[in-house]
Amino acid sequence: MLYRVILFAAALALGTLLNAFRIPIPYLLGGIGAALCCKIFFHKLALTWPKQLQEVGLMVAGYGIGGSFDGSAWNNFLAQLSGLLEATFLVFAAGIALAFLSAKLTKEDLPSCLLGMVPGGFMLAMLLAEEDHRLNPNVVMVMQLIRVIGVIVSVPFLVIYLLGAQVTGSSLVMPDHGGLHWLCLVPLAAAGTFLGKKLHIPIPVLLGTILCTAVFSVAVSDVQPVPGWLMCPAQLSIGLHMGMHLDPERMMKAKDTIPCVVLGTVFMIVISIGMAYVLSARYHFTLITAFLAMAPGGTAEMTLAGLSMGEDVSVILTYQIVRMLIINFSAPFLVDFCLKRWGGAES
Numbered sequence: 001m002l003y004r005v006i007l008f009a010a011a012l013a014l015g016t017l018l019n020a021f022r023i024p025i026p027y028l029l030g031g032i033g034a035a036l037c038c039k040i041f042f043h044k045l046a047l048t049w050p051k052q053l054q055e056v057g058l059m060v061a062g063y064g065i066g067g068s069f070d071g072s073a074w075n076n077f078l079a080q081l082s083g084l085l086e087a088t089f090l091v092f093a094a095g096i097a098l099a100f101l102s103a104k105l106t107k108e109d110l111p112s113c114l115l116g117m118v119p120g121g122f123m124l125a126m127l128l129a130e131e132d133h134r135l136n137p138n139v140v141m142v143m144q145l146i147r148v149i150g151v152i153v154s155v156p157f158l159v160i161y162l163l164g165a166q167v168t169g170s171s172l173v174m175p176d177h178g179g180l181h182w183l184c185l186v187p188l189a190a191a192g193t194f195l196g197k198k199l200h201i202p203i204p205v206l207l208g209t210i211l212c213t214a215v216f217s218v219a220v221s222d223v224q225p226v227p228g229w230l231m232c233p234a235q236l237s238i239g240l241h242m243g244m245h246l247d248p249e250r251m252m253k254a255k256d257t258i259p260c261v262v263l264g265t266v267f268m269i270v271i272s273i274g275m276a277y278v279l280s281a282r283y284h285f286t287l288i289t290a291f292l293a294m295a296p297g298g299t300a301e302m303t304l305a306g307l308s309m310g311e312d313v314s315v316i317l318t319y320q321i322v323r324m325l326i327i328n329f330s331a332p333f334l335v336d337f338c339l340k341r342w343g344g345a346e347s
Contacts, residue, residue, distance in 0.1 A: 004049070010034045011236045025156065025304045027232050031239020032149065039243070049240040057237035058206040059193065060226055063185035065303045066192075066213025067223040068313040074218050077318045080283050087275050087294055088323040092330075094271050095119055095296075098264040102143075106257050111338040112136040116143025116257070117264055118331055119296035119323075125331075134339050139257055145245065146261045147268075151297035154269070156305050159288050179222030188213045188223075210321065235304070268296045285312050293319035 015030025038047050077084070095118035102117055103110040112135050115125050125144050129137040189209045195201075196208020217223055226234075276290035283290075289311040292302045306316040 003045070003047070007034060007038060007047070007049070007240065008233075008236060010037075011240055012232075015232070015236060025152070025235065025308065027235035028239040028304065029153065031236040031241075032152070032243040033239075035240045035243020047244060049237070049244045051241065053237045054241035055193075055205045057234035057241075058203075059189035059209050060185065060230055060234035061238060061304070062192065062206045062209030063182075063189055063213050063223075064226045064231060064307075065313070065317055066188075066210040067179075067217055067225065068303070068307070069210075069214035069217055069317055070222060070314065071218050076283075076315060080279075080315075080318075083279055083282055084319055084322055087279065087319065088326050090271065090275060091119060091268065091294070091296060091323060092327055094268060095327075096334075098260075098267065102257060102260040102264065105260055108139050108257060109136060111335050112139040113143070113257075114338055115331065115335050116140045117147070117261070118327060119147065119268065135335075141245070142255075142257055143261045146258060147265050148242075148297065150262065150265045151269070151295060155292070155295045155297055155302065158269070159291055159305075159309070163288050163291060179217075179224050182224040182226050184216075184223055185209075185213070185226065188216055207321070207324070210317075214317075265296070272296060285315055289315050292316045 011031045011034035012027070013030075014033050015027035018026035018030055035047075035049065038045075096114065099110065099114040099117040102108070103113040106113070112129070115129060115135065116139055125140050129135045129140040189205075189212075192208035192210070192212030193205050194208070195212065196204025201207050201211075213223065272294035273291055276287055276294050279285075279294070280287045280290040288309060289306065292306045292309075292311060293316045295302050302320055303313055303316050306313050
């Protein structure tokens with residue numbers, strides 16, 4: 001217990017430092033950074049971060065993100081459906097092409113590379129890899145970690161230094177437009193998580209809460225934002241749990257895949273920037289909003305970055321959620337098809 005308190009304090013200190021320099025999503029990055037340092041310098045210790053605390057953090061973040069989705073966002077979704085689907089399938093196709101290339105260059109099995117390269121949910125990818133012995137969890141873990149962390153760290157800096165974005169807030173809270181008290185997140189998160197698990201939605205704690213809160217916000221009433229003193233530890237908890245998935249030994253076993261993943265991530269970001277220009281010109285939202293909507297990172301991370309920069313969170317949220325749902329629902333079937341046709345990792 002003591003080491004977790006110390007770890008949380010270190011993550012808070014790092015997050016506060018990043019926040020002082022007006023870095024986007026500072027406390028999420030602070031959690032990842034603190035966990036990564038502990039895994040490197042204290043690798044002999046069995047360090048963990050409770051999944052329950054991470055799930056609470058996901059519920060809080062999910063409520064904050066879902067509450068930004070209102071009636072105008074729903075109208076935007078309907079008006080931009082064609083562009084949204086085009087963008088999603090472009091990213092999906094690019095991930096599949098990169099998986100084929102990575103498998104050929106690294107001599108790893110195609111299904112594992114596919115699960116590692118296609119931008120979807122990290123947790124879903126790892127669960128599939130751990131449960132199916134035909135997949136290589138080391139390859140999947142290295143590819144997903146490098147892709148996710150690379151995007152989370154690089155995209156905010158790219159939109160600031162390449163696209164000229166400015167950090168206007170702390171990313172801890174969504175804009176306050178009034179509405180029901182923020183404590184309504186408790187029943188909304190509980191209902192969303194329950195329905196998400198019943199419907200077998202990927203990452204039900206996060207996506208279920210987002211969807212339930214968004215539907216409530218559109219159909220019933222606006223909701224108040226989560227206070228900063230609650231969103232801060234929520235981001236820290238998410239980041240710490242994500243960082244604890246880093247395993248230096250596992251990463252060394254699949255080190256030959258790292259160059260391919262790095263180049264593939266850069267390629268995906270370039271495609272995202274190109275598609276962002278198309279979407280911003282077609283639908284007349286800012287290039288920064290379009291890029292964060294297209295970026296192959298996590299829903300929570302890119303949306304929180306958008307919050308900190310004063311961008312259109314509803315657009316970012318819509319594109320990220322639809323892409324995540326399409327990819328997460330279709331990826332398991334695609335991986336199973338590849339396993340049956342080409343086989344998986346050697347036992």
